[in-house]
Amino acid sequence: MSSKMTEREIKEKILAASQTMSPEADARVLSAARQFYAEKADHESAKTVVSGAEAAVSQQESRAEETETKQTETMCRKSELRRKVRSYVPAILAAVVALACIAIGATGALRKKPQTPDPTPVSTPIPTGDEGHPAKWEKGVYIAADAEKSDIRLIPTPVVAAEGLQTEGYRGVVGIIYPRGITEQEAADYIELLRGGRDDPASFTCYESGWNRYLLTGMVNDSPDSPRYLIELYAGKTPGWVVYYTEKYDELRLESPTAIESLGIIRDPNRRSLQRNWPDWTTAASSVKWGGPDESFLPFDVSAGEMYKTVGAKLFIDLAAIADETGYWYPEYKEGAQVTQLVWFIVWKNRAIQVSPFENTLGAAWCDLTGDGEPELVTIGRAFDEQHSVYLYAYSEVNGRACEVAETLYTGYSGDWVFATGDDGALHIVSANRETMPVFDVRVELAEQNGKTEVTLRDARGILPTSASGNQ
């Protein structure tokens, strides 16, 4: 029976096999660098010599001129006057030309109709029938970005076909969702086609989930100075949804591609309030079978779990919970439902951003808990007691089953947290502000003993006093 090699062992093998530059190549590089510095020094010293010589020549000329002036001064004051006039001629001519230009420009401006600035600097050529892509407009939902408005939106094909993106005031198509299956390559090819000659194009990836739906995700960066956007799109047979994050306003929005208007700001910049003007959302929710908090956590099939893994590094999308006033509820995917209820968690810049108001779950991270080279999803939660102290805890799925790996990681501060994982497979939990808040670097160690999963938490100081064990 063959045992699986871990990622760490593979890394070690790769590093052991890494080769180095030959001594000859080393010598070549260093010699070329020496030559570069020598040439640079020569160039600079030559510049010094040249400037010295120029100064000397200039001094000589000045002395000669002085002598000449002295000689001529007594001879003829008229010639000096002429020389002065000559020296002013270029300046006078330039002034005359400038005045003439201003006068012409002013006249032209009076004659011209007032120009309206082009409100739509569309940088992406829009394919038309003439360009041989007529069918392309008929099938998708188009994503357009406008850096000035800090906005990204979906535009259904009929709108695009009828009005074009120019009328929308957006800078161009940055992506597309098909209402049918496309491969990643097809998506990439098509986006390549749509984005045309953009210098810094968006980068998109299309994932196939287990539900015959497709997730398209990518970054848009219109210019080095413009805000960056993270877009995730989830499209399929049923109307898809888009959730996006605008860095400028620190805001998450959820939109339906069928109803162009935004369904509402899900989270305000303070991450507290929730707008509940989601008519379509409510409709969607009615078609979903709901489970209660006592049901198994993360009721996903294998393919859905696979989707998590594919997107896990940057953004974590979780079928999680919608809270109402009565408590926390877990939606359950129902096969054949018209709309799948989704609530999103996104890890943005290593910070878990919670779309839903479900406060128990702060976020998630990928850790290789079992050391087999495959990361496990660890969800970090928190709870409050009567004194409003917060308890952080972590739980995960091991071997396909929910397993609480730790509880009460920390008691005390309920602040903003950052979660990250390290190459060593440990779960590193650090505070958002290292200066004023405690920092944890927690290693979650799992060991199977008597059918139970023993959990040990360690940090830099050793085993955490609050560590706990969880049973699988």
Added chain:
Amino acid sequence: MPAEVSWINQMLQRLSSDPDAFTNLYNEMKKPMYAVAYRITGNREDAEDSVQDAFLNLLRGGRGSYARNGRAYLFQIVHNEALRRLRKRSGEIVCGDPAEFTAGAERIFGADSAAGDARDAEFAGSDIESALCALSDEERRIVSLRVEAELGYAEIAKVTGKSLPTVFRRYRAAIRKMQQFFGRNGENPSGGKE
């Protein structure tokens, strides 16, 4: 331990006027940069030339001092340089075709290469190279940037121009492939053969 980004940035800022900064930077970074270039070009000479050109471009360009992440910047230069050389040469990495590799493996192991006892000792000696060659060019690049250059996923995304999820996915796929490779060839984690 990889060189700190702050140290690299410092060296890059002093590069134009301080030959020692160049030497220090070169000595520190040449190995991982060469490793990455080698994985891209699959060729020793091209890899060495890529590193040389990368450093000389760095000197001539003088823009390194503006880099916020000097480490990623250096790898980006050598990555692009290596790709340029690869394209100029033929666009193909010698070992980059998995089908070719598979055919080679079958020649050595026989068609039923899953049978571990037909293994060739010489082949097993270069097992990791073979495993890397079984990856696609892109996967190999990402693995090299991750393991040999010790870059983070976000940095690799920037260097390669891919989205971060793509980089992560490719990396995971590559690791899985190599795990399958070693599984198929019967090597266990302790380094012995079954």
